[in-house]
Amino acid sequence: MSTTPRLLGGRYEVGELIGRGGMAEVHRGYDTRLGRDVAIKILRSDHARDSSFLIRFRREAQSVAGLNHPSIVAVYDSGEDKLTEFGGAEIDVPYIVMEYVQGRTLREVLNDEGTLAPEVAGRITAAVLDALAYSHQMGIVHRDIKPGNVMLGEGGEVKVMDFGIARAMADAQATMTQTSAVIGTAQYISPEQAEGQQVDHRSDVYSTGCLLFELLTGRTPFTGDPISLTYQHVRKAPPRPSEFVPELPSDYDAVVLHALAKDREVRYQGAGDMRTDLLRIAQGRSISPAASAALLGPAGEETADQENTQFLPAGTGGRPLPHEPETALHPVAPVDRDQRRQRSPWGWVFVVAALVAAIALGAFAVKQYRDNQELSRLVAVPRVIGLDQAVAKKRLTDARLQMNVVAEPSTDVEPGIVTDQDPDPSAEVEQNRVVTVTVSSGPAETEVPPVVGETQKKAEAMIKEAGLTLGKVTKEDSPTVPKGHVISADPTPYANLSERDPVDLAISTGAVRIPNFSGWEIQRATEWFTSRGLKVKTESITSSEEPNTVIGQDPGQGKRLNTTTFTLTYAIAAPVTVTTTQPPPATSTTTTTTSPTSSGSTSTTPSDTPSSSSSSSTTTTPKPTSTRPPGRGNVLSD
Structure with missing residues (x-):
């Protein structure tokens, strides 16, 4: 038994289900107007009444509608479909019509093959970065780069999908454990995104570094539950890919580590920079010095002060203090046993006193040493309020301090200018202390x-x-x-x-301007109303005017409410009477001819002649109507 396919927007046939996510379902479809295969993403009906899902679904279409790049899945159209619930209520369900890509996601490829050859992984990642560099230039940050959002076509083409989704989830204030989609994303989340900071294009660079790591090794840099993943992204130094694939060239280690730098100011500053290094590896050329430097020590490595602390013996710390006499700890020289026997009891008093003094002196020296060491580690916090962020960082670095940036919107201060700092200026803190500065991000x-x-x-x-x-x-x-x-x-x-x-x-x-439809063909006039969503009905009347043309309208031309039901009256042909004449049947008449005879008598001869009278009959036939096909003509502009 055949069924009529569901039709969206009067042109898109909905086919089989080819994908399902936490928010939407993706069907294979067919564009009946252009005759091509498409993919149709439809918001799940159970989310259709949730305004947050509606907003982020519509944002996806809005975000990517203006993007035109060979490595980005194109969005062709979007709209909303009416869905009738069991109770009879109708709800609007939005949909997005996208380019149909025949192939597999990188998630499916990794599940099937485990890892990819380094040159293949580099080529795919370079294509992803090319798409991201373009989207960043257009002002759009993806925020959710992961294997499930990258398609690998049958011809080897790379397509990035789902622009704007991660941003929508952030707007919906989703937590790390709300949905499986967000949990999966936690494996590729940037440190600043994990900390709830403002996200920019460098967050996509970090996520792409995680993607490249997985393509090369078959696993993500960090593993664990969402909370553990968040901590590791923020604090733990990433491993090198070569730890899992020993034969991997070190240049891939450098690129991955540079992309995974905790401080976004240290990692690649653009997707194009990372792509350039991958292309250099493919061409056998040297990568950038910044990437090579990442091999010297991963930025942002988790510190372990407890493991590095050495517990030394009390007092001197297990070694002589600087400038401390060696005799301080051994003030009494060995004495002969006989001499000890000859000493008076006061001698022991002096010995004990000397020992106490030596211990006190040693303790004082240790305290002084530690106090001096403590004082030598203290620095004054410089004032950086009102300075540009780059200038503030240099000033703090020169003072042997570190800087943490918190961006806050401000309508009064230009973007990039420090508006506050903690600790306050002139406070004395230990070296390498982190100073948190608040930087204006401009108007929110x-x-x-x-x-x-x-x-x-x-x-x-x-x-x-x-x-x-x-x-x-x-x-x-x-x-x-x-x-x-x-x-x-x-x-x-x-x-x-x-x-x-x-x-x-x-x-x-609430009004619409109605033209004068007199003389229009009725079909063309009716279409004028229906194409604008206006209500119209038609009536016919016999008339001598051209058949099927409008001869009346109610209301007439001019501005009318768009809720009005308009009536068009059109002409149809009147019946036509046609008269035909038939000849009467023949009749016989007598004609008298007189001629003289010899006897003077008259003879009469009969002859047949037709009668001059006639009869008539009447036949009525309708006048043929016009067979000219209806034409649209020039539609008047309203």
Whole structure:
């Protein structure tokens, strides 16, 4: 028994299920208009009423709609489908129409093959980095690079998928244990992302370093439960890939370690830089000095003070103190046994006193030594408030201190300027102490809320709640949007803006301008209404006008409410009477001819002649209607 395939947007046939995630299902589909295979991602119905899922699903389409790169899965279209629940209620379920890629994800490849040859892993990772470099240039950070989000086509092409998803999950404030999707992501999360700091393009570089590590070794740099993974990403030094694949060239170790630097200021500063080093390895050339330096010692390695601490004997620490006389610990020289017998009891008093004095002197010397050592490790914290971040880091480094940066939005201070520090300036702290500086990130980033279709009052409240301001408000006619509701917003919903930026709104008047349809073919006139979502009905009437043409409309032309039901009256042909004449049947008449005879009598001869009279009959046939096919002609602009 054949079934009619589900159709989305009047053109996309939904086929078999080819993938399922925590938020959506992916089906193979077919674009009936362009005649090509597509992949259709549909939000799971159990999430359709969750506004957070709706927002991040729509953001995915918004984020990648403007990207055009051979290594990024293209998004062709998006829309929403009506779904009827068991109770009869209808809900809107959004969908995204994407490029269909015939192949496998890198997760499937790793599950099947375990590891990849270094040159293959390098080529795939370089393609991923090329896509990321492009997306970063376009202002989009992926935030969720992992093997499951990279497709390997049958022809060897590499395609990065699911742009914007990780960001959506962050917006939904998902924890590390909420969903399996987030748990899986924990294996590739950057230190700053794990600590809840602001994420930038260098977070994608870190995740790509984890991806390359797994392609080379068959495992991720760190393993364990989500909490343990978070700690390891922040504190633990990553292992070298060659620890698991001994024959691996050291250049791959250098690239991976440089990408996995804890401090984002130390790791690759761009996806293109990491890609360049991978291409150099493939060409047999030397990698960058910064990557080579990563082999000297991984940045951000976890310290283990307890393991390095040596417990020394009390007092002198097990060795003579600097400038301490050797006799301080042995003040009494050996004496002969006979001499000891001849000593008075006071001699023992002096011996004990000398020992006590020596011990006191040694203790004092130890204290002085430790105090001096302690004092020599203390430094004054310089003032860095008001300085540029780079200048502040240099000043703290010169003072033998480390710097930790916390970014905070500010509408009053330029981005990159230090607004606060801890400890305070002039405080004395130990060397290598971490000084936390707060750096302005400029006005807070926010997004235009999805106000299209909302009432003007609600839209203004949503804009204010997002930290934005209301810009210009204009009135526009609309055939479908109810009066007082938002037709469009500029910038469009989900666009990134800075705090207090304006958002312009176009509000529907609830009206539509109706043209004069007199003389239009009825089919063309009807399509004018239906294509705009307006309600229309038709009536026919016999008329001498051209058949199938509009001869009346109600209401007439002009501005009308878009909730009106419009009536079009069109002409049909009237019956036509046709008269035909038939000849009457023949009749016989007598004609008299007189001729003289010899006897003077008259003779009469009959002859047949047709009668001049006739009869008529009437036949009625309809006038043929026009067979000219309906044409659209030039549709009037409303």
